[in-house]
Each structure stands twice: as C-alpha cells, then as structure tokens.
Amino acid sequence: MANSVTIRELVKATTFKVIVGEEFLNKEVTSTEIHRPGVELTGYFNFYPSWRVQLMGQTETSFLARMSPEERLVIMRRLCQTETPCFIVARRIEPPVELIKACQEAGIPLLQATLKTTRVSSNVTNFLESRLAERISMHGVLVDVFGMGVMITGDSGVGKSETALELIQKGHRLVADDRIDLYQHDDDTLMGEAPSILRHLIEIRGIGIMDVMTLFGAGAVKQSNEVNLIVNLELWTKEKKFERLGSDEELVTILDVQIPKISVPVKTGRNLAIIVEMAAMNYRAKTMGYNAVETFERNLENLIKENSRKEL
Known part of the structure; x- marks a missing residue:
C-alpha cells in the first residue's frame, strides 16, 4: 500500500521555517531520496533528479556566491521544475534572492532549517522513509x-x-x-x-x-x-x-x-x-x-x- 506525504506534513514534523510558498505546502513528495545540487550549479542538468527534495548547505551557497546575480537566476530557474517538491536551506543560511524569486515563480515551497546539512538530510530521509515505505x-x-x-x-x-x-x-x-x-x-x-x-x-x-x-x-x-x-x-x-x-x-x-x-x-x-x-x-x-x-x-x-x- 503506497503512501504519500505533503510538504505541510514535513514542516509540521520538523522545525523548518517556511520562507516562501506557504500556499504550495500541499505539494506531495514521492521519493525518499534527497538531492544536493552539485554539478547542476555549473550548468550540467543531464541527470538532474528534480522530483526529489532539494537540499542546500554551506558548500552549495558558497559556490553560488561566486556567481553574478544573472548567472544565479538562470541556474535557480533551471533547478525549480514543476515536479520539484521543495527546497531546504540548512544551517539558518539566508537563501539567495534568486532562489527565492525562482521558487515564487515556479510555486515551490522554500524552507529554512537550523541544523547542519547532514543532520537535516538524515532527519528528512528518516521521516520520508517511515511515511512512504510499503x-x-x-x-x-x-x-x-x-x-x-x-x-x-x-x-x-x-x-x-x-x-x-x-x-x-x-x-x-x-x-x-x-x-x-x-x-x-x-x-x-x-x-x-x-x-x-x-x-x-x-x-x-x-x-x-x-x-x-x-x-x-x-x-x-x-x-x-x-x-x-x-x-x-x-x-x-x-x-x-x-x-x-x-x-x-x-x-x-x-x-x-x-x-x-x-x-x-x-x-x-x-x-x-x-x-x-x-x-x-x-x-x-x-x-x-x-x-x-x-x-x-x-x-x-x-x-x-x-x-x-x-x-x-
């Protein structure tokens, strides 16, 4: 028996703060796996798993900080696909304004977590596995x-x-x-x-x-x-x-x-x-x-x- 979980339920089960996309929290997550954009930030999107929860930490945001605002906006818009359930930014990091704009345009919730990136990844994975498991x-x-x-x-x-x-x-x-x-x-x-x-x-x-x-x-x-x-x-x-x-x-x-x-x-x-x-x-x-x-x-x-x- 397959189960589903919404971003609203994920937020309720954690201490995540909703930055943007309060009206889109009913989007459903279908995969227990989490993706941390890496090569996608360089423009390589051949194998981008856009259907997964997207997680960013200090490594990703530091790399984005080296780009120009125009370059960041292009990448962020490519990351924000229709099927993308949500973005999570860890460590209380302020998300780039280009990510906020791209999430608003695509109707994707953007969440902020206080814990370390690896801990956020572990907690979200455990939650999704318990809810989406057969x-x-x-x-x-x-x-x-x-x-x-x-x-x-x-x-x-x-x-x-x-x-x-x-x-x-x-x-x-x-x-x-x-x-x-x-x-x-x-x-x-x-x-x-x-x-x-x-x-x-x-x-x-x-x-x-x-x-x-x-x-x-x-x-x-x-x-x-x-x-x-x-x-x-x-x-x-x-x-x-x-x-x-x-x-x-x-x-x-x-x-x-x-x-x-x-x-x-x-x-x-x-x-x-x-x-x-x-x-x-x-x-x-x-x-x-x-x-x-x-x-x-x-x-x-x-x-x-x-x-x-x-x-x-």
Whole structure:
C-alpha cells in the first residue's frame, strides 16, 4: 500500500521555517531520496533528479556566491521544475534572492532549517522513509518488553490482549492492539505502529475498549517500535508438539525482514505474561552472544564424555 506525504506534513514534523510558498505546502513528495545540487550549479542538468527534495548547505551557497546575480537566476530557474517538491536551506543560511524569486515563480515551497546539512538530510530521509515505505497490516498485539518489540499473534480469543494488559500492569508499554501497521525501516529493521483510530486503545473481552494512556499514564504507551520477536499463542492439544529446548529457531519473513518466531502453548494455569517476558529476555541474551541451548548441549556432551571415561 503506497503512501504519500505533503510538504505541510514535513514542516509540521520538523522545525523548518517556511520562507516562501506557504500556499504550495500541499505539494506531495514521492521519493525518499534527497538531492544536493552539485554539478547542476555549473550548468550540467543531464541527470538532474528534480522530483526529489532539494537540499542546500554551506558548500552549495558558497559556490553560488561566486556567481553574478544573472548567472544565479538562470541556474535557480533551471533547478525549480514543476515536479520539484521543495527546497531546504540548512544551517539558518539566508537563501539567495534568486532562489527565492525562482521558487515564487515556479510555486515551490522554500524552507529554512537550523541544523547542519547532514543532520537535516538524515532527519528528512528518516521521516520520508517511515511515511512512504510499503505498509502491511497484521492481526496481533505489539508490546515493548524490556526494550524489545514483541509481536504477540494467535487465533482470535486465545488471550493476546489479556496478556498485553498484564504486561502493561508490570510496567511494559503498549504499541498496538488488534491491528499492527508494519513497514520496513531499513534492510534489517521492521517497524510497527497502531492505526490512528486504535492508538493507545486495547480491547478486553467482557469489558470492552479501554484507553491505556488514560488508565496507566503516558509511560504505558509508545507510538511505534521495532519488531524484534514474534510470540505466537496456540491452544494446547496432546497432538501438537511444541519446541522444548529451543534449538530449532523459526524465522518469519515480513516485508523482506526476517523475524524470529516462537510458539507458546496456551493452557490453564500458565502465566503468559511471564513467559513473554522470559522470551524477550532470552532473545536479548542471544543477541548479546549467550545461548542457553548451546550451554546445555555443551554440558550434556561433557557429561557423556565423563561417564564414558568412568566406564573405561
């Protein structure tokens, strides 16, 4: 599902000042990439990506300062194409009057940022990637547990929301309940957040919809979070075999990102919230280099060798 973002939304999400083009802030950005005009300032426009957000810093404005006003105006007019979404000038640099004039003529917003050029580039790229990335929705609950994003999945009525509610009571944070909007932040990072209509809300059968932020405070919710682990709740049956040692790790691919998944049997008397906490802690230990399964297998191997020596 493709998304779009307007310059107005970009300005709202940042501290950018609108120099000119207030009436053109509804222009849409279609690319997550940012362009810093370089060779274009010398007149070479063969490969000018005019559809990207255009960013200028000290290097670009210093080069422009060496030109005559007439030369600058020619270049600025060539930079300002119909499809150009906006220009951003970093470091509180006053934009050249020729750029202001060209933006006014072409109907392009001109923004001014206070941060360094590289920081502006990074912040705008992150914003655009989060808004323009491909998104999918999945049924489940996303909770921040000890700083790890745990997505709880399972059939309807298996106890996902009830488990999340107990985790919230234990001090963890709710990201999304019932439906999770997922998007790929980079090659190895999957992000999840709640749809705006469900943000901060959780549904408990028999009680109804509750506002977690109102009941537990702002510290009990989170706007978005990386998805690090999937815990799938399954009703326990004698026929179903569940992993006991944890040696076989299952990976699920979502939007080209592989996420580890564990299946937890749901049975009367099991405290699912504690199990989810332990799963998150165990996953963190694995990422830090400690694997309990490897330790067990090593101890078992040593025990077998020791018994063999005794028999000899």
